[in-house]
Amino acid sequence: MGTANKPPKLLRMEDYPSWADKFETYVQALNYETWTAVEEEYIIPKNENGESYRLSQIAYADKPLFLKEKKMLNIFQQAIKAKIFQLFQYTGSCYSIWHALLITDRGNPDMRKSKIALLKKEFDIFIQAKGESFAQLIERCCYLVNEMKRLKIDKHDYEYIDKLADALPEEWGTIILI
Structure with a gap:
């Protein structure tokens, strides 16, 4: 700091x-x-x-x-x-x-392009990892969102919310619905 x-x-x-x-x-x-x-x-x-x-x-x-x-x-x-x-x-x-x-x-344009492609793919397959705590999931999600925004990958907020909601375990379905 x-x-x-x-x-x-x-x-x-x-x-x-x-x-x-x-x-x-x-x-x-x-x-x-x-x-x-x-x-x-x-x-x-x-x-x-x-x-x-x-x-x-x-x-x-x-x-x-x-x-x-x-x-x-x-x-x-x-x-x-x-x-x-x-x-x-x-x-x-x-x-x-x-x-x-x-x-x-x-990075150079090729490296930047590959970083963007990798982040998009990571976003598309984002789910909770086995044994991952809720705090770790949120931390990983925040890091992914911040990196995407830093590289100017445009997504709507509802897309981020939907992706996080989909990544949560099934038992959270009722809580998410509420």
Whole structure:
């Protein structure tokens, strides 16, 4: 979840959709100007050796942009587990990190298409698993519905309700009818 002093931590890429909203809110509440570093790419100036300048070497007009970029990089480093950084390619700027996370979560078009097909199939065959508790069934159903909405698979609410009602054991028939 994060605290006032620490950003929410991204421990697994599967958590990205819910983490992204919390992270964005955290950074914007902390300092909105810092958040703008992910909206527009800033290339940190480099010297003739290809090394980044130190703050004392940056032109006066570039210092606010440079500081904003460095603050945002620091927040990313605190918030994202090191192993996750290895999953995607980025240029080192905050902008590239944020967009690489987004692309990694969404996947390429073929992967996205296969995820959508898999979720639709999972929805079609959704039933209560043997030995599954009611709480586990509801949790699995909520996860499925949230994933479908995240990938913009349109279903009416009554379809979700009907699918959940059909997944319940037969002895619940009277309760569902009421």
